Amino acid sequence: MASSPLFRFAVIADSHVNPSEQDNISPFESHRLTNERLRHTVAMLNALAPAFVVHVGDMIHPVPEAVSYPQAVRQFRATMAALACPVHLVPGNHDVGDKQADYVPAGAIRPEYVELYSRHFGEHFYGFDRQGCHFAVINTSLINSGLPQEREQAAWLEADLAAHAGQRIFLFMHYPPFVATRDEHGHYDNIDEPGRSWLLDVVERHKVAAAFTGHVHNFFLNRHSDTNFYLMPSTAFVRADYSETLHVGQPPESENGRNDVAKLGVMVVDVHEERIVTQFLRSFGGGSDRSAAQRDWPRLPPSAGELPAPGVELRHGWTVLYDIPYSSMLDEFWRKRARNDYPILALWEMGVRRLRVPLDDLLDAGSRARMEAVAEQGCRFAVFHFGWPDEAALEVVCRHRHLLDGLELVLRWPPAPDLEARLAAAREHAGVPLVLSRFWNASGESRDGKQIKLLVDHGFTVDDELPAASAVDGLVFRIARGTAAREGVARAAAAAEGRGLRAQVHVRLADDSPAQARHDEWSNTCRVLETALCSHFHRGHRIFLDTLGDVDRGYFPRTGLIDRRGNPRLAGRALRNLNGALSELPPVRALDWHETADGVLGVARAGDAVLLLPLPEAPGRAWQGMMPGRPDRYQGYRVDLGTGAQTEVEGDADRPIHCEAGEPAMWVLRPVP
Known part of the structure; x- marks a missing residue:
């Protein structure tokens, strides 16, 4: 059963409340729903019963120079009055003025806007405490502004964090320091220099546990030093310019991505003794999907200890930087870059904490940094390599073994006579569990109209003559789509246990033929649930679903746990809720x-x-x-x-x-x- 957190809080962002239900202050139809969507969000939050909520800015849509600003504030206050716990507010650029820059589309922060915010919302920067943790709120529009309040805030933040040294510190702001990389150029969605470096230095020196930001209306995960920055989705609408990070076009009903309601919701943060666990709960905008707020799923273990849920294969690139087209909207004069981090969000949401990736990901410094950020949530990686890694690669494995669940070696068969000695040396050098897999290929000539087979794969079957290697910790088994998961997992577990090893089982969602599509979502959902229940039972083994995301082009097309927009399919939602339900019960x-x-x-x-x-x-x-x-x-x-x-x-x-x-x-x- 999942351990209970010390306490829970929630974070929401960018509600963009309108002055009234009838106001037409945006050309998008979805914008007329922002007030209703905040009401639905409040209902979700009351069902979740957090200790408190932090709204990281853009509470309202009218900017300070708009005459409708006070009316929108009243609408926001009336809606939030229904919240059953305290709410802490963070100034956003719509609330207090844009950051000070020549290229911003609205009025930049100035003294009268500072006073306007204070009058309607309260303090710009402040702190509060909860059960040995400290929470600090800052106004990022002040950074680089040259206003007297910028110096006041800087001095306060340094003194406040120093006064709470030794406690876990959480920082809340509206603008993120950066969207993709620490050294990216200034644009509409980040903090310009020199304020960016100053803030990141403060975060590093004071060992901030986590930081939450708004403004981008999309989920991004960044890491600076030992601090994860969680860039929050909105409760109201999606910033459609970032749809360029997705792998598929947007349907017309989504307003070109702006009304992709599966990306709206709240972040729940469970604070445990050893770590924090963030979970994104999708609101789907309310309406007919109000059932999404009925229960808080999943309730998951807080640490990287025993992880009974199945892992997944990360076949798609998950660390890629995309160029966002300059849009004639917010950033017209240069490109900005971003990643698609929705697969990461979906993994946390489903309770998946084991991920299988090539050793290349660990060897690449950029990808390794992403692995560090994901590992902060308790995720661990099974890295695989074809053939024998060299000494330098094994050194990297050993140095970063805190990220790893094991090293998988895929070797040609039959092996060389010195297999046992080489495996023992590799395991000792790597310092992590070693798992052995068998490479195989299928090839043949076309005779009498028969198909040519040109396939490569790996993994043992339970009918193979299995090696009696004492220098490894486990064997990889491949479960073909034509084999029931329940049968394949049980036989693989028994075969490995008979040799005193653990099984690493790869359950394929793809067909055995590269031309045969597997788009039957119900059949895939049943296979996923079957695999998941087996994983919760065979807890000493490692079971992976292949693959996380849809494959809708190329070879072996099939649906996965999420679609190409990063949104959960039925199989993903079912896996999430099964893992959540089982986490409340004793082990299977x-x-x-x-x-x-x-x-x-x-x-x-x-x-x-x-x-x-x-x-x-x-x-x-x-x-x-x-x-x-x-x-x-x-x-x-x-x-x-x-x-x-x-x-x-x-x-x-x-x-x-x-x-x-x-x-x-x-x-x-x-x-x-």
Whole structure:
């Protein structure tokens, strides 16, 4: 079961409240919904019950020179009055004026705007405390402004952080210091020099635990020294210029990316003794998707200890910098750069903490920096390499072993006679668990119209003659799409255990043919859930789903856990909610699978609870069956794995359990004495 945090707080950003429901102060239809979307966000926050909320700026849309500014403030105040916990406000550029720069589109901060903000919202910079942690708020529009308040804020921040040395310090601001790289040029979305270097130096010297910013209306993760910067999505709309970081065009109904509602929501931060765990909860803008606020999923372990959820393969580039076109909107005169960090957000959201990547990622300094930032959340990497890595590569592995779950070597077969000695030397040098995989290829000539096969892959099958290598910690097993995950994982685990090793199991979502698409989302969802439950049961082994994101071009096309926009598919939502539900229960200690006329039923036991995971054969078919053992009475709850909604259930020996067609669900039931 997941340990309880010391406390929880939430962060929201860029609500851009309108002066009234009827105001047409933006050419975008989605902008007319910002007030309603903040009301929905408040309802979500009340359901989450954090100790407090921090709004990191742009509370309202009218800028200080607009006559509707006071009216928008009243609208914001009226909406936030429904919040059941304290809220701390951070000045945004819409609230207090843009940063001081020649190229900004609205009025820059000036003394009368400083006074206007103070009158309507309160302090510009201040601190507060909670259970041994210190929280500091600053006004980034003041930085580089030359106003007297800039010097006052700088002196206050230095003194405030020094006074709280030894505590965990959290910093909140509106403008991020940078969007992609520490040395990027100044643009609309960052803090210009020399203020940027000053602020980053303060953060480094005072060992700030985490910093949260707004302004960009998209999620980005950056790291400076030992501090993660979380650039927050909006509750209102997406900054569509950053859609260029995505791998697919935007549908018309999304207003070219601005109304991509899956990217709206709140960040929940659980503060534990040893680390903080951030989770993004999607609001979907409210409306018909209000069920998203019903439960707080997932509730996940806080550390990198035992991680029962399956890992994923990161086949797509996840550290790539994209050039954002100059847009005739906010940045017209030069390019800016950004990454697509939505896959990272989705991984945290689903409870995935093991990631498989090539050794190249660890050897590259830029990618390694991204690995450091992700590892702060408890993620660990399984790195793989074809052939034998050289001494320099093994030195890098050893030096960064805190990031790693193991080193996987893919070798040609049959191996050389000195395999055992070379494996032992590599493991000692690397200082991490060593896992062995077998390279294989399929090739042949076309005869009588038969297809030519030109494929490479790796991994043992349970029917192979497995090596008796004592110098490794585990063996890699490949589970083809045609093999049921439950069968493949169980056989691989047994084969490895018979040799005193752990299994690293790669469950393919792709077909065995590079030309055959696997776009049946229901079938993929069932395979993912089946794999996940096996992973929670076979806790001593490593199970990976291949792949995180959709592959919609090239070879082996298939859907994954997220689509090309970084938004969760049904399989991703179901995995998230299954991991969240299981994290509230004792470990799964027994697991059986039953094939029925309607599909497959997974029956697991966790403590005194019986878990039922029915996987109907097709989304158009319902599943119906009886509680195992047919107790006189049972009670518990049903988790809708699509939304996370939970409903209480009870029944008796003669009442069947019914699963609606196409709705993944899990029952947690206990017999009633």
